[in-house]
Amino acid sequence: MNKHIIKIVGRNNVLDSDEDLEAYSIDASLLERRPALVVFPKKITDIQKIINYCNRINMPLTLRGAGTNCTGSAIGTNNYIMDFSRMNKVIEFEYENKGKFIRLQPGIVIENLNRFLSNYKLMFPILTPEQSACTIGGVLALNKFGFRAFKYKRAINWISELEVLDGTGKYYNINNKEDFENFIGTEGCVGAIASAKIKLIKNIENFSMDLFEFEDIVHLITKWREIEKKEGLISLVLFDRISSLFLDLGEGYHLIVEYENNKGSIIEPLKMKKLKNKIEGVQNLLADKGYIYKDDPSLPIDQTYDLFKWLNTNEIPIAGSLNENTVHCFFNQEQKNLREEMYNLVKKHQGKVSSNYGYGILKKDYVPQDFKRKMMRLKEKYDYNNILNRGEVLDYK
Amino acid sequence: MTKKKDIIINKDEKEKAGLMDIAEIKKHIKPCSFSGLNREDCPVFRVLRKETVSPRAKVLFIKNENLTNRAEIFYKYCCLCGLCCKRFCFSDMKYLIRKVREYLVENNIETRLNHNIAENIKVHGKPYGDRKKIRDLDEFFGLK
Numbered sequence: 001m002n003k004h005i006i007k008i009v010g011r012n013n014v015l016d017s018d019e020d021l022e023a024y025s026i027d028a029s030l031l032e033r034r035p036a037l038v039v040f041p042k043k044i045t046d047i048q049k050i051i052n053y054c055n056r057i058n059m060p061l062t063l064r065g066a067g068t069n070c071t072g073s074a075i076g077t078n079n080y081i082m083d084f085s086r087m088n089k090v091i092e093f094e095y096e097n098k099g100k101f102i103r104l105q106p107g108i109v110i111e112n113l114n115r116f117l118s119n120y121k122l123m124f125p126i127l128t129p130e131q132s133a134c135t136i137g138g139v140l141a142l143n144k145f146g147f148r149a150f151k152y153k154r155a156i157n158w159i160s161e162l163e164v165l166d167g168t169g170k171y172y173n174i175n176n177k178e179d180f181e182n183f184i185g186t187e188g189c190v191g192a193i194a195s196a197k198i199k200l201i202k203n204i205e206n207f208s209m210d211l212f213e214f215e216d217i218v219h220l221i222t223k224w225r226e227i228e229k230k231e232g233l234i235s236l237v238l239f240d241r242i243s244s245l246f247l248d249l250g251e252g253y254h255l256i257v258e259y260e261n262n263k264g265s266i267i268e269p270l271k272m273k274k275l276k277n278k279i280e281g282v283q284n285l286l287a288d289k290g291y292i293y294k295d296d297p298s299l300p301i302d303q304t305y306d307l308f309k310w311l312n313t314n315e316i317p318i319a320g321s322l323n324e325n326t327v328h329c330f331f332n333q334e335q336k337n338l339r340e341e342m343y344n345l346v347k348k349h350q351g352k353v354s355s356n357y358g359y360g361i362l363k364k365d366y367v368p369q370d371f372k373r374k375m376m377r378l379k380e381k382y383d384y385n386n387i388l389n390r391g392e393v394l395d396y397k
Numbered sequence: 398m399t400k401k402k403d404i405i406i407n408k409d410e411k412e413k414a415g416l417m418d419i420a421e422i423k424k425h426i427k428p429c430s431f432s433g434l435n436r437e438d439c440p441v442f443r444v445l446r447k448e449t450v451s452p453r454a455k456v457l458f459i460k461n462e463n464l465t466n467r468a469e470i471f472y473k474y475c476c477l478c479g480l481c482c483k484r485f486c487f488s489d490m491k492y493l494i495r496k497v498r499e500y501l502v503e504n505n506i507e508t509r510l511n512h513n514i515a516e517n518i519k520v521h522g523k524p525y526g527d528r529k530k531i532r533d534l535d536e537f538f539g540l541k
Contacts (some may be wrong), residue, residue, distance in 0.1 A: 017446060019467050023447075023454035030434045040447075067448065068433050072534065085446045109437055133434045284434070288487040292430035333428070 005039050005080075011119045013040040024081055027067035027074035029294065029362055035298045036078045040086045044163060044171070044194040047386045050082060051192065051387065052169040060390035063188040065107065065135035069142075070294055071360025073187055073392050082192065084137050088112075091195055095120045100200040101160060106137030106193045116197065122149040125152040128356075129320070137193050142358045143185030147279060149323035151234045151260060156184045161197035166190065167383025182378055187358045189389045190378045207234065208264030209272050213250065218310045220275070222255045224322060225301065232261040236278050238327075240311070240318035246285050247278045282319045283330075291317055291330035294337060298326040299351035310345055314338055326355040359393045367393055419462045421469055422496050427488045429456045435485040441474050451472040452481040452490055469508050471497045 005014050005098025015038040017022070025034040028235055036059075041047045054061045062076035066085045075081075084107035092103035100122055104113070110131040114123050127146040128263055138144075140162075145154045152158075162174045164183045165188065172363040174180060183191045220238070227236055235258040239247060244254050256275055257264065266272055283294070299307055304325060311318055311329055318340070343353045343366050353359070353366035367375075372394050379386060379396045386397050435440045436451040448454055452468065458467045471494060479491045501507070507515075517526040 014447070016496065019458070019470060020447070020449045021461065022461070023449040023451070024433050026453070026457060027431065030431060066436065067435055083448070085448075088446075112437065130432070130434060132438070133432075133436050161460075283432075284485050284487075287430040287432065288427060290428045331435055 001035060003049065004053055004167040005037065005055055006377065007040060008053070009039055009046050009129065010168075013042065014038070024064075024083075025075060027064075027072065028070045029072040029075070029360065031072045031075060031361065033072070033077040033079075035076055036079045038081045039067055039081055040083050042086055044165070045081070047165050047192050047194055048169045048171065050080075051165055051167065054080060054387050055385050058385065059387070061387050062389055063141070065138035065141075066109065066130075066133040067244050068130040068134045069138065069360060071354070071358050071362040073141075073358060073360035073389060075361075076389075076391070081392070084135060088135075090116070092197070095122060095200070100202075102200060103161070103195055103197040105134050106135060108136050108141075110134055110139060116199060121203050121326060122129065124198060125201055126155045126158065129280065134257055136196055136198070138284040139309055140184050140193055140196060141186070141188045142356065144356050145321070147237070147321055148258070149321055150228075150236055153231075154185075156180055159184065159196055159197050160199055163194040163196075164191040165194055167385065167388045170382075176302075182382070184229050186316045186375065187306055187360065187389060187393050189375060189393050190382045192388065194312060198279040204234075204260060206261065207272070208262050209266040210255075210264045210277055211249075211266065211275065212225050212255040212257070214253040214255070217253070217305060219303060221301070221308075221314075222257065223255060227255070227257055228325040230257075230259070230263070232263055234258045234260050235279075236322045237320060238280075238318055238322050239282070240308075242315060242317040243282060243286065243319040246289060246317075247282060247317065249278070278340070286319060286330045290332040292333070293331040293336050293339065294357070295329050295331070295342065295353075296320070296326050296355045296357050297329075297342065297351055298324050298355035299349050300348060301325050303351065306349060307342075307345060307351075310342065316342075323354055361392055364391075364393060364395070406419065417496055417500060419459075419464060419500065421460070422464075422500060423459060425489070425493055425496070426456055426459060427486075429486075431452070431457070431459075432485070435481045438480045438484060440476060440478060441478065445474075452486065455490070455494065456488070459493065459497065460509065464500060465504070465506055468506050469510075471501065472508055472511055510520050 020038060021034055024038050025032045039050055040210045041050060058119050060076060060079040062079045062081045064081050066075040067074040087105040088107040089105045094101050110218050117123050125148055135293050139155050141156050143156050159180055164172045191207050214224055237256045307327055317330050317336060318327055346353050431453050433453050439452055441450045475494045477491050481490050514524045517524055521527045
């Protein structure tokens with residue numbers, strides 16, 4: 001047991017038994033990497049001291065929220081893991097006079113946050129399929145978008161202030177978007193988010209939906225282009241033939257559209273609830289059928305036909321939000337070796353191999369050049385010893 | 398850990414009792430995606446907030462056939478509420494945990510805590526024995 005780490009956080013916040021290290025060797029990527037130690041910070045100074053210590057002994061430090069990431073970014077061989085699960089407090093909450101915001105520690109789970117906010121008829125609108133477990137820190141590290149991305153875009157748009165420790169342990173209090181971009185969406189490789197002040201909105205009370213069915217991909221893409229321009233669009237979700245059958249939607253492709261007004265044809269609350277349950281539950285349903293490897297490539301809309309055709313031919317289900325032309329697809333054990341073929345197909349069509357889940361360890365070889373250059377620059381500035389999430393996104397030093 | 402008296406159970410009785418070995422228990426794990434989505438549903442995780450007691454970790458230990466060394470996790474850190482399977486998981490975790498516990502008992506694997514609770518029930522009729530005030534549970538159960 002490391003005495004220095006115990007001195008920082010206390011004996012009860014350090015794990016290094018055989019069972020603990022085995023439990024922390026996995027995340028949702030299905031890779032296995034056994035760490036050397038797990039540490040739970042409780043406050044900002046803990047994070048700073050741990051990073052400083054790791055710099056002194058050149059120990060890679062992996063930042064972990066709920067471990068729902070599917071690219072291996074929450075695990076690391078012989079690393080120290082900093083688990084933020086116990087940094088889950090609300091620091092400040094304003095819902096009346098000064099505007100609507102909340103300041104949070106990074107380990108707060110999105111669903112728990114919205115459950116708390118619902119008492120005040122407020123919400124944080126970045127609702128991802130992993131919201132039942134994923135943390136605000138994780139959502140910010142990947143700059144994720146949620147189900148309702150057509151209106152609410154990505155997480156960076158909802159931050160008004162951040163407290164961050166970079167890879168050298170230096171503290172920053174940031175309140176402008178340009179500097180946010182250094183730490184949000186950089187997959188924890190540049191800095192550890194210690195707290196975030198986020199903007200809130202009132203719950204949506206008036207909305208409607210549409211459900212469209214298509215026999216072929218061409219008509220689907222045509223309708224997709226048409227719907228994207230509609231006023232009041234909140235979410236646009238695609239289910240292909242396979243996922244539609246699992247969801248009892250019938251044969252063919254289906255688009256489910258949600259509007260922030262009465263423009264949709266479905267307005268009965270019970271019908272809308274049923275459709276929403278399908279949207280939110282589809283990943284679990286697919287996992288139960290054996291489709292446990294998930295991907296999220298995105299392509300220019302006029303290039304998506306080839307990808308759809310490839311996925312259809314290989315019987316790989318598609319299910320998820322079409323925001324930023326993302327195609328959420330799922331592979332089973334027999335199909336998992338096809339993932340690399342798909343990544344190469346996406347690259348060939350000038351697409352991105354990952355839109356929402358990040359690159360992590362798994363997709364490091366497919367990081368776009370411009371993002372790689374940005375990460376090199378940031379690593380040089382904020383983490384030149386390459387302590388944070390070493391080996392993820394790029395091979396620095 | 399203390400050992401119980403040896404109990405000889407022949408194969409027929411074993412089958413009659415529905416006892417399984419590790420390989421058979423493993424077959425009952427549905428393809429787990431290790432998504433971790435159900436961890437906040439687990440009341441044990443909500444209190445202790447470490448991955449080691451999450452439903453995902455328990456499935457991992459079964460998958461790695463690591464039951465003997467993880468006995469305490471399976472005995473102590475699951476209250477069989479089944480909440481982990483209500484929303485996100487189609488495995489029957491209650492059934493799995495019960496089968497693992499049966500396997501551990503069948504193979505004479507118990508923790509000191511199990512043993513002390515069992516002895517207290519035999520002698521006093523209660524798991525905590527006859528003490529009216531328990532200041533320190535760990536000390537009471539002889540774990541310190």
